[in-house]
Amino acid sequence: MINTSKTLALAAGLAAGAFAAQAGDYPTPVPLKDGAQAAISSIAPKNDTFRIAYMPPATEFNYYIAVGEGIKSVGKEAGVDVFMLAPQSGADINGQMGMIQDVLTQDVDAIIFGTHDEFAAAPLLKKAVDQGIAVLMINSDIPDFPTPIHGVVGYSQRNGTRAMADWAVQTYGDQKVKVGIIEGQPGYHSTERVGGFLEGIEGNDNFDVVVSIDGKWNVEGGNTAGMDILQSHPDLDLVFAANDYMIIGASYAAKALGRSDLVMLGNDGDTSGLEEIASGNITATVNTSPYLMGKAAMSATLDALNGSFPGGWIETPTSIEDQAGAISVLQEPEKLFPQPSKQY
Template identity: 75%
Template sequence: MKHIALAAFALALTAAPGSLAIAQDYPAPVPLAQGAQAPIDAIHKADGRLRIAYMPPATEFNYYIAIGEGIKSVAANKNVDVFMLAPQSGADINGQMGMIQDVLTQNVDAIIFGTHDEGAAAPLLKQAVDKGVAVVMINSDIPNFPTPIHGVVGYAQRKGTHKIADWAIAKFAGAPVKVGVIEGQPGYHSTERVGGFLDGIKGAPNFEVVASIDGKWNVEGGNTAAMDLLQAHPEVNLIFAANDYMAIGASYAAKALDRKDLIILGNDGDTSGLEEIAAGTVTATVNTVPFLMGQAAMHATLDALDHKFPGGWVEIPTEIVDGTNVVSVLQKPEKLYPKPSKSY
């Protein structure tokens, strides 16, 4: 059943424009770790029109806006009001915690959330679960959130970045590759994404990691990190960045230093990152289809409110996008947010 559902959802990655309805058939969930699953039958669904809070870590990342657009696209056809509440900066943990506290005082039926600090968010989300609010995490594959929640919707982060490591090994077999890594802020997401890439290149004797530095998840941080890294280690000829924003920042550093030889790999599938690949300034990324992820998260949340979602983790398939297939992805703007800056 799981394999059939995964295959069906994967079709949404390549299906013809206009066939996005298949996204509602989200893959069959995988159980969370023991003790991490909140009881679905304890969710309380209010009568009348539903209110759902979408609470990503920050508004500075278009990635989370794309997830939100996927959520809203489903809500538009249901009896649902969705509102987004998030701090501007992904580093503003206190700001996000204050917003979760505020939402707890409102009459919401569900919270779809992402966070850069699981430990800080857990006590507040426990309060939501205890009140009968459906709580679903997005853009993650964490099997044991610090407090039981109802579901997780995201992609296998280690598997995704391992996949782009395999891509790199196949592209540069035998040639010496000096690797610089740009991490995100310390936390689960950075550990998993960097760990997957490092696991992937571990068996390749021609790959050597010479430096790893925090890029703070954003373009400015990625630019600063890459400048420092490339100036200290000019032998680096490949940079892996844990998200597309830092990869774009690295591309700015490469341009400033006239490093036309530099291979830059990212992760996410942001529209801006995809367009940089089309322009040749970023080499490849792991496309995690955030718009489709948002649709799947919304369908799972609505099913949880109806006690039809079994709980667990819903895995969103990923694909590697490089210069050979990026145009075909950009030619499906209905699956992207923001829309590409031009027609492809």
């Protein structure tokens, strides 16, 4: 068993506080790969009051609700019409595709979307671009979406989880650590997040990945995956999951099995994950500031509709938060959604 008494706080990317000072604005975009950038000049708004569809992968994830609150806050200030449409389950790819198809008939001016299946979404989003709709992807850093789009807004997913691995190595790397990984559903997000963590521990002989399975991005899937890997590998020391919902589910499995000694690492930094860290049920997460991400995405979308957004990827901030860091973030509830369950 590893010694979990040590703590360390490392920053990854921009500091959230520095980014917050730019609220309503965004950093200079990074160009997408050749052929991936849709022409901003092709955007042709249909409405005097812009009508914008926010289409995340699912409503089951509070993370995307927090992104939506950031979108709505900027939209309200600008006096535009914003609505959210998404299936309940992140596994309901067909449901999301049907909703995108429906939105294409509703005279929207822009679509801000996230998806767990970029290849399924690409043909529909090509239609959107061809119709003059501004199309921006949220919570990603994909440089070459399968069809050209106008912009991408999100953190560097591989760098974020690599920083989490660096944190783990610096904190526990002098001990033998058997690692279990809970992946998301196959796709870009899972590949990047798991890949970043694996890159970060590569070359450290004390870290040994013994199992890696799909947790379906949600708490229930994480609980099932956690129970499976902990029962089949009772000597695990550390579990990394590609999002906070899955590590929350895995923490329930650990509790049921009496494993209070595990290091539990997540990725997202939404309110529920931060509160679980503050309570000591999870060890640390990559905090990706979803509310600020939403504000940046909406600001870029409005600029795209006005012809002043150059296109490209807008990088949003991340930081590694352990218990002390999570409490500090929770003490600024105005930057979170939903609000914390109590005052910290």
